[in-house]
Amino acid sequence: MTDGKLLEPLRDTPLPPSGVDLHRAVRDGRRRIRHRRIAASATAGLAVVALVATAPTLLDPRDRPAPPPVAALPTATAAPTAAAPLPDRAPTAFDPARQYADLGWLPAGLTDRTVVTGPTRLTMYAASPPQVVGEGMRLMLRMVPRGHDIALADDDFFDRPAGSVGTAGLTAAEPVAGRPAWWNSLPVVGRGAALRWQYAPGAWAEVGLINVPDGTDPQALVRRIALDIRYAVDRPVRLPVAFRTLPSALKPMSFQVTTRSGGGWDARLAYGAGKRTKYGDWPLTVQLMPRTSEKGDGSVLADPDSTLDGHPARRRTSGAGGASLQVYNAQGLYLELTANDGATLRALGGDLDELFRGAVLRPKVADWR
Structure with a gap:
């Protein structure tokens, strides 16, 4: 090893x-490799990708x-x-x-x-x-x-x-x-x-x-x-986001939060009711990190193809009946919200727009709570 x-x-x-x-x-x-690459591509000054973890x-x-x-x-x-x-x-x-x-x-x-x-x-x-x-x-x-x-x-x-x-x-x-x-x-x-x-x-x-x-x-x-x-x-666990419209059935299942000496950070949050989907995901996953670009990175992150409340956005559906929403440069942050099955998406009202609209974002680490 x-x-x-x-x-x-x-x-x-x-x-x-x-x-x-x-x-x-x-x-x-x-999924882990994608998270690592997203974080690496979004964090200026990283010497090596391995530092993300x-x-x-x-x-x-x-x-x-x-x-x-x-x-x-x-x-x-x-x-x-x-x-x-x-x-x-x-x-x-x-x-x-x-x-x-x-x-x-x-x-x-x-x-x-x-x-x-x-x-x-x-x-x-x-x-x-x-x-x-x-x-x-x-x-x-x-x-x-x-x-x-x-x-x-x-x-x-x-x-x-x-x-x-x-x-x-x-x-x-x-x-x-x-x-x-x-x-x-x-x-x-x-x-x-x-x-x-x-x-x-x-x-x-x-x-x-x-x-x-x-x-x-x-x-x-x-x-x-x-x-x-x-x-x-x-x-x-101090977090860079709070959700005002999160259904009560979606409880915290796993938080992963990283901060770096150079000021960079990223967070991966998972919510559910104690049971994973058939593919091993928690029902709702959220990724956040500082990123002011309103475009993709040409590799891991694709370019947005729509907007949400003035922010560049990208929406996709999944084979399990779920959906994902990517929002670019929302108060200087990149967010990726994913409902990993149809039941979770329905509990969120059929899309992820309202979950984003109900999010209180805290870009500065000093403001996390």
């Missing part, structure tokens, strides 16, 4: 767990002081003197609209952040922007609620039923705040390490880190990060 597979969730099609329909896996992979989460830098540089981490003293408190109990499901946990201490330079939420998994990424694909230190935190396990090597779809994950590739580690812990060697390539631990009874977390600078012990650094994870922070 490559380091990109471990820490860049949109870079490649994820390996599906046993039993997943091949058509769904191919469709999901194409390893950019920052929705964390205001004012929330905590700047971390000390990696060079200040002698190997023997890389761990804090006391671990952050661990919860006595974890939820049986996460609320996708809220961020259950947060990264605490991090080495300097991990400025690009991504948070991905879902009912049975939470993922956070932090990376130093590389100049070349594969360079730069990268971190991934994976968490599952109570009653689930973390697959040893998969990344995006890593949540598993409790007791279904074996122990191959795991070696015993010093407990984390008194809780059982193991080193996971399967997903690690190059200078890196991955540590998993039971953060609450029946609930697991894992921190993986790659491309650790020479002169720093990867395991000591990973353990230092793991001991400072913050649990049960339970704050809303």
Whole structure:
């Protein structure tokens, strides 16, 4: 497994767990690649496409002081003197609209952040922007609620039923705040390490880190990060949009929000009632990113062919009875709204125009809520 597979969730099609329909896996992979390319084409100054997946989460830098540089981490003293408190109990499901946990201490330079939420998994990424694909230190935190396990090597779809994950590739580690812990060697390539631990009874977390600078012990650094994870922070995932006309049956199912040190960002939001369509999509998906162009990009984004309230737009139908709406340069943003089946489209009134008209857009990260 490559380091990109471990820490860049949109870079490649994820390996599906046993039993997943091949058509769904191919469709999901194409959808991820499209999202990545759209974001890359819309973000000025990106050095490489791979940065789309390893950019920052929705964390205001004012929330905590700047971390000390990696060079200040002698190997023997890389761990804090006391671990952050661990919860006595974890939820049986996460609320996708809220961020259950947060990264605490991090080495300097991990400025690009991504948070991905879902009912049975939470993922956070932090990376130093590389100049070349594969360079730069990268971190991934994976968490599952109570009653689930973390697959040893998969990344995006890593949540598993409790007791279904074996122990191959795991070696015993010093407990984390008194809780059982193991080193996971399967997903690690190059200078890196991955540590998993039971953060609450029946609930697991894992921190993986790659491309650790020479002169720093990867395991000591990973353990230092793991001991400072913050649990049960339970704050809303801050978003660049709010929908005033969203039907009550369409609940948040997954949020993926990226911010970058250079000011770029993109968001992918999914809504439904807990059940995916037959092709593996959530019923309603929304993509947003800063983009002032009122044309396509000649490759991934096609040119608009109509207008909506004065904005260039493009509408399409799908074979499943759904539809998509692309809106260009709405307050400096590109939006793509997709009803992935006919039932969802009907619930939205037969088209996506009113959903767009009811959207409150927040182009500035400082205004997100």
